Amino acid sequence: METTPAARQPHPTRAAAQDPDKLAQKFYFAAWRWHFYAGLYVVPFMIMLAVTGLMMMLITQFDGRDGEKIQLTTVTEQALPYDRQAAAALAAQPGDLAEWIGPKSETLATVFRIKTDEGQRLVALNQYTGEVLKVWDRRAGWYDWADNLHGSLLIGDTGDRLIEIAAGLGLLLVLTGLYIWWPRDNWRAALLPDFSARRRALWKSLHGVVGFWMSALLIVFLISGLSWTGIWGGKFVQAWSTFPAQKWDAVPLSDTTHAAHLNHGHTNDVPWALEQTPMPASGSEAGITGTAEGEPVTAETVIALGRALGMEGRFRLAYPGSDKGVWTINRDSMSSDSDDPFIDRTIHVDQYSGKILADVAYADYSWAGKSMAVGIPFHMGLMGTWNFVLNLVFCLSVIFISVSGIVMWVKRRPSGAARLAAPPVPADLPFWKGALLVGLFCALAFPLVGVTLLVVLALDVLLLSNLPVLKRALS
Template sequence: MALSHSSEAAPATRAQAPSQQTTDLNTRTAAQKFYFAAWRWHFYAGLYVIPFMIMLAVTGMMMMLLTQYQGRDGEKIRIEQGETPLRVEAQMEAALAAQPGTIVEWIGPKGDDLATVFRIAPEEGGNRLVAMNPYTGDIVKIWDRRTGWYDWADNMHGSLLIGDTGDRLIEIAAGLSIVLVLTGLYIWWPRGNWTAALIPNLRAKGRALWKSLHAVIGFWMSALLIVFLISGLAWAGIWGGKFVQAWSTFPAQKWDNVPLSDVTHHEALNHGHTNDVPWALEQTLMPESGSAAGLTGVPAQTSVTLESVIILGRHLGMEGRFRVGFPRGDTGVWTINRDSMSSDSTDPFVDRTIHIDQYSGRILADVKYEDYSWAGKSMAVGIPFHMGLMGTWNFILNMAFCLSVIFLSVSGVVMWLKRRPARAGRLAAPPVPAELPFWKGAVVIGLFCSLAFPLVGLTLLAVLAFDLLVLGHIPALKRAFS
């Protein structure tokens, strides 16, 4: 995350540093040229990335704290527990009496002392949530769905509140952050002194202390940062939506002889920026009601109602908090869903989505974690991990990670300002280390990132063009950027 990760040069190298900085760059070896190019790319990436990374860390902490202490969709609203819950039909009537409209979704409680929640679409539009005591029918709370601080932070985190333009800017920042990590590790890589890489030197002072803390924290957090960046990119419009998700979407053809609509899960079940279905299913087509397809679900002599669908869900193993989405239109289906990404559970391995024919009650589709592709499985685990939803340990780890990202960002700027000579007319790149054994491998890694992340590739091409076409032909400017 730094603007400078360089390791301390050997004494001989430091002694030569002034002459190296002023020597004609054409006399340097290929390895030295690549080192300075990597440092410039690291610097450019840092200038762009650091504001985004601080924003992502701050809004990420906001969302995790709000989820931890307030919950999502009323999951932590407590009620006075009674003996026997009212029939679901009576609960629906009470919810609609308090909030007129069309019931869209039933959300079951995680425990017997928690509220049941109905999502209702009023005639004037939008979605409202109604939390009630299922034992008495008393309404505990009514509120607009996803219009609070969590949602502000979520929209800022994903789009800077400016839609697709913000999404693309953040996607570039996330991709460049991967480049930043890799180039930082290359520049800093310890050449013989691994102790300094693993344990901070708390006896150091000034810039040396900043550098030691930055290097050690950056080293230990680098792998986790890559995991967070890649899982976060799954939401991005280009890399996530157009490439990875399209490659790993669950194939609807696995549902044998089931009629399909022309509407995806994302269009049918998600609400605006809110994702209510598993990542691997978002681009999969929804099944349709009205055929003889499917397996026996609701018993043949039983009416297909919310109550019978809930009973079926529990019979199929849905425990605690899960959701039932109502059919939309004449060919819509009942959808039973438990998704760790929506905080329904802390275990992504029990995620499950079941579609029920609204007329016959037959099971048209039943998708579990083990049915996903390897990429779908990775995201099914990676996204709730990214959001801190896999338990207290995950929340604590992610909070520490976000604080570390902020420290790395700030300390990178501080180190550069402390190292850069006063009134120096250049960026003041670090001295070239005595050994550069890995530069060819670093080139390969850079090429891989460019191919794997299209917007990163375009950005790196722009930087390369700037290096070759501008810096390469203007010596004074080239020296200023060294």
């Protein structure tokens, strides 16, 4: 949250302003001040994001989200026909079949998603015996509570915007922290904590070293998280990087996007690069050979088609949502279907002809889509045990640097002082025009951060300059 120089020096005079050491000191104080004020807003969000991220990773690792870890006690050589499995699921939970979720291995349960008047329900059953193992509300457990808090603070779009501002300012926090801690003449002090130090000096060393080591990973997490946000992600980056439906030659399109049809609530089930792409529509002569000619186009034959096309282990089949809807076969590492994002694949099949209307794999995404296809499961700790362990350490590190920043501020703040005790403003800061251009670029790249900076500037000019008591409290 904040760092202080080893020894405070008086502000240089204008005559000495060209001294390189004096210029460096001014930049140091400026970066420290920006780091401090950004931290005031960002630190509570960082702690929340790290704690909820830990919750989601631990639940996914040990319990699963969509029943993917429910073990079977009875396994035979042959699974029941699909229609008998579906009938058993509907007997346990009446409604409309919406999705079949295949098991990762032969010893794990098959799951059906069923639409009801009360919402989405999941039914896990033994595909060999038809025994129903569990019925539960989808997106209503602790994982989903943590996911909703992580993405929107449980308050919808307002929370999404507040988190987007925090993530943008988080990038400022990382960059200023790197400038403050950069090893100008002592790499050992930057890379290894000084355990011989005491009190605040020890906290400073631990804060700086842990922050230095995790800075690159934190930038990756912040940018991948920002790509899910409503303004920078949804309106800018994702909109420019969405898979173009025009690649599906002569395939009719519906008015529904992938996100509208396949996502459910606040949880995303569709690959990032396809969310804003229109869904293809059934009922034309378009497409290439899919299910065998003369075969009825049913869930069972479309699942068989998916396996024939190389879908092994866990993948999903979404039912057509209307008379123009399509069968959608999907394998997505973001949904924990596999731990390899490079084999992600989405296939749409005409519900009448059984022809394949669209087949989108990782290789078909734009560079941004490919980055997100890897970045999202990495962000979620779904790319294997190494990823889970790395993210576990990362989340604990985020919590530590956030708490240690608060501890350093409390220790530096004068006892009983009715003010923030912010770092001092450097006098006669050189190159302020260059800094202004950097700020302008950040404002354009991250619009909500730019709006926030403008509001803070307006408050500084209109209120703090005219209210000495408030100005002192925030200084």
